[in-house]
Amino acid sequence: MRKPISRPALFATAILSVPLASCVSLKAPDKPIDINLNVTIRQEVVVRLQRDVEQLINQNPQAFPQNKPKQ
Numbered sequence: 001m002r003k004p005i006s007r008p009a010l011f012a013t014a015i016l017s018v019p020l021a022s023c024v025s026l027k028a029p030d031k032p033i034d035i036n037l038n039v040t041i042r043q044e045v046v047v048r049l050q051r052d053v054e055q056l057i058n059q060n061p062q063a064f065p066q067n068k069p070k071q
Contacts, residue, residue, distance in 0.1 A: 057064045
């Protein structure tokens with residue numbers, strides 16, 4: 001079983017811990033945080049567009065005639 005803490009002891013602990021509480025401080029950084037994720041996103045979009053266009057051309061050959069080079 002726990003021994004109950006007396007009120008004077010609790011009060012003394014609170015008084016002594018007040019100076020320690022002022023040691024903790026939060027400060028925002030001076031420069032903004034910069035995260036660059038554009039490289040992988042752009043590459044994925046280009047690959048998907050190339051696949052979509054290739055499928056569209058294969059499904060509609062009359063809309064996209066293939067000119068064969070003359071020899």
